[in-house]
Amino acid sequence: MPAPVIEATGLTKRYGEFTAVDGIDFAIEPGEAFGFLGPNGAGKSTTMRMIAATSTRTSGALRVLGFDPAEHGPEIRAQLGIVPQADQLDEELRVIDNLIVYGRYFGLPLPYVKRRAEELLEFAQLTEKRKARVDGLSGGMKRRLTIARGLINAPKAMLLDEPTTGLDPQARHVLWDRLFRLKEEGTTLVLTTHYMDEAEQLCDRLVVVDKGTIVAEGSPASLIRQYSTREVLEVRFGSARNAAAAEAIEGIGQRIEVLPDRVLVYDDDGEAAMSAVHERGLSPITSLVRRSSLEDVFLRLTGRSLID
Amino acid sequence: MTELMQAPAPTIRGPLRGIYAGNTRSVVMRGLQVMARTNWVVVLTGFFEPVFYLLSMGVGLGALIGTVEFYGADVPYAAYIAPALMAVSAMNGAVYDSTMNVFFKMNFAKLYQQMLSTSLGPLDVALGEILLALFRGLLYACGFMLVTTLMGLNLSWTAVLAIPAALVVAFGFASFGMAVTSYMKTFQHLDYVYFLMMPMFLLSATFFPIEVYPAGLQWVIQALPLWHGVDMIRQLTTGLIQPSILIHLLYFGVMIVLGLWFTTSRLRALFLR
Ligand SMILES: Nc1ncnc2c1ncn2[C@@H]1O[C@H](COP(=O)(O)OP(=O)(O)OP(=O)(O)O)[C@@H](O)[C@H]1O
Ligand SMILES: [Mg+2]
Numbered sequence: 001m002p003a004p005v006i007e008a009t010g011l012t013k014r015y016g017e018f019t020a021v022d023g024i025d026f027a028i029e030p031g032e033a034f035g036f037l038g039p040n041g042a043g044k045s046t047t048m049r050m051i052a053a054t055s056t057r058t059s060g061a062l063r064v065l066g067f068d069p070a071e072h073g074p075e076i077r078a079q080l081g082i083v084p085q086a087d088q089l090d091e092e093l094r095v096i097d098n099l100i101v102y103g104r105y106f107g108l109p110l111p112y113v114k115r116r117a118e119e120l121l122e123f124a125q126l127t128e129k130r131k132a133r134v135d136g137l138s139g140g141m142k143r144r145l146t147i148a149r150g151l152i153n154a155p156k157a158m159l160l161d162e163p164t165t166g167l168d169p170q171a172r173h174v175l176w177d178r179l180f181r182l183k184e185e186g187t188t189l190v191l192t193t194h195y196m197d198e199a200e201q202l203c204d205r206l207v208v209v210d211k212g213t214i215v216a217e218g219s220p221a222s223l224i225r226q227y228s229t230r231e232v233l234e235v236r237f238g239s240a241r242n243a244a245a246a247e248a249i250e251g252i253g254q255r256i257e258v259l260p261d262r263v264l265v266y267d268d269d270g271e272a273a274m275s276a277v278h279e280r281g282l283s284p285i286t287s288l289v290r291r292s293s294l295e296d297v298f299l300r301l302t303g304r305s306l307i308d
Numbered sequence: 309m310t311e312l313m314q315a316p317a318p319t320i321r322g323p324l325r326g327i328y329a330g331n332t333r334s335v336v337m338r339g340l341q342v343m344a345r346t347n348w349v350v351v352l353t354g355f356f357e358p359v360f361y362l363l364s365m366g367v368g369l370g371a372l373i374g375t376v377e378f379y380g381a382d383v384p385y386a387a388y389i390a391p392a393l394m395a396v397s398a399m400n401g402a403v404y405d406s407t408m409n410v411f412f413k414m415n416f417a418k419l420y421q422q423m424l425s426t427s428l429g430p431l432d433v434a435l436g437e438i439l440l441a442l443f444r445g446l447l448y449a450c451g452f453m454l455v456t457t458l459m460g461l462n463l464s465w466t467a468v469l470a471i472p473a474a475l476v477v478a479f480g481f482a483s484f485g486m487a488v489t490s491y492m493k494t495f496q497h498l499d500y501v502y503f504l505m506m507p508m509f510l511l512s513a514t515f516f517p518i519e520v521y522p523a524g525l526q527w528v529i530q531a532l533p534l535w536h537g538v539d540m541i542r543q544l545t546t547g548l549i550q551p552s553i554l555i556h557l558l559y560f561g562v563m564i565v566l567g568l569w570f571t572t573s574r575l576r577a578l579f580l581r
Binding site for chain 1: 318326329
């Protein structure tokens with residue numbers, strides 16, 4: 001078994017009295033795509049910053065690529081590609097120079113960085129924008145440029161903090177494709193997201209975090225198997241009548257969740273649950289059967305929706 | 309496809325490990341690349357200010373005043389104030405860059421966050437930015453030297469040493485300026501700096517010897533950095549070199565080290581906490 005790329009035990013970060021990350025344990029293997037899934041304020045970005053040695057942990061143990069981030073920041077960051085939650089591009093430089101100058105920060109030779117920058121522009125599909133000003137790029141282009149920039153030092157691990165937030169579906173798929181290629185080439189990916197589809201698409205393994213703690217861990221499929229049923233029936237009766245209807249369908253399926261706008265019936269056979277609902281004389285305004293997702297896992301674990 | 313190359317691991321050992329990667333050059337090069345495309349009109353105003361003082365006061369007032377005594381010798385008034393204004397040039401360039409520009413990069417452009425996401429350490433960034441500010445100070449001082457040479461205001465061959473001396477002055481102000489800027493929260497705070505620089509500029513033996521002040525005030529002025537810069541450069545351009553020049557150098561040495569230390573720990577506290 002190879003040594004983990006990143007390993008944390010009891011990792012904690014406090015800002016004054018407030019505990020943002022509360023004693024979490026995880027180990028990320030080489031070549032793995034590992035995700036932190038959680039709602040706003042869960043502590044995902046804080047964890048990422050501690051891994052990147054741009055934030056010092058309050059307590060606990062953390063090893064990144066064999067080093068302690070508290071003492072070896074530059075050594076660690078030399079081997080990491082960091083994509084922060086908010087794009088931080090150098091607006092005073094053109095697109096291509098953003099890549100070249102960033103490469104120079106790593107102490108890479110100029111001729112190499114110049115060649116590599118052109119390849120990364122292609123990878124990010126920004127070759128046409130080579131000489132463009134950064135502030136004129138669209139959100140998706142900026143994101144792709146930030147990711148390309150994070151690759152200039154051929155990192156062993158990429159830290160991607162919400163890589164696709166704010167992108168349209170097509171741009172997200174392009175990015176997912178790029179990240180998937182990286183993973184195939186052997187780069188370890190560590191990403192945070194609050195999109196369950198993203199986590200399902202990209203992550204081999206993930207932890208669900210809430211309020212600074214890890215509430216579950218596993219592959220997307222195993223988490224769904226463990227914490228949810230195969231299928232879910234979603235029925236809507238109108239916001240005023242959902243609660244009453246939920247009482248009426250009590251007993252159908254394995255578990256029922258009442259959300260403000262709909263009722264979720266968890267059952268391995270959604271169609272059967274639907275027939276059962278109709279047999280009780282209830283007629284929902286809309287109904288749909290779908291497969292369980294990480295969203296359901298999250299709801300089960302925390303009693304809250306992931307995106308609120 | 310290019311053979312991929314991994315970033316070299318920083319090899320710094322000892323107490324600077326973790327805060328210094330030995331790659332200040334990349335920070336300086338980035339700054340020069342941006343500077344080459346900046347608005348040079350803005351840059352040049354900072355240069356012309358002392359030149360205009362020299363022309364109006366040195367030439368105009370000089371005709372009325374004649375000579376001023378400096379370490380026992382009579383020095384023509386224009387030659388007396390020229391080295392002081394050169395020190396002011398170095399200061400202006402260094403302070404302008406290390407306050408206004410650094411403030412912008414720190415708070416709006418998020419530039420230092422970007423740099424500190426790479427293998428650079430806070431000391432690389434601090435030193436690089438200070439060197440850039442110093443560069444502007446040096447640029448101003450050299451331009452000013454050219455003007456005073458053309459006007460025949462350098463009285464001794466030792467005046468060539470005024471250039472490295474201006475470099476030291478600029479380094480001190482840049483280092484200190486960046487440290488101060490790292491504590492600022494709003495643009496208004498920058499105004500305090502400019503507000504303090506004005507009296508320092510007028511009182512630091514720039515236009516007349518400090519012997520005209522009461523002893524108490526003399527002490528205050530001699531505690532301020534500009535006076536040390538003025539007296540040092542004046543000794544060099546007039547050739548009236550005194551042992552006190554070593555004290556001036558020491559003063560700036562301390563200022564540089566303290567400024568660097570504060571800036572580095574401040575950058576670490578701001579971006580790596
Ligand atoms: N520098 C800071 N000072 C004080 N509190 C902070 C700081 N950074 C983060 N926090 C707090 O720590 C908690 C976790 O923040 P963090 O940014 O890690 O959340 P997140 O999981 O990334 O959320 P999001 O999905 O919104 O990005 C939040 O409550 C936040 O207010
Ligand atoms: Mg975040």
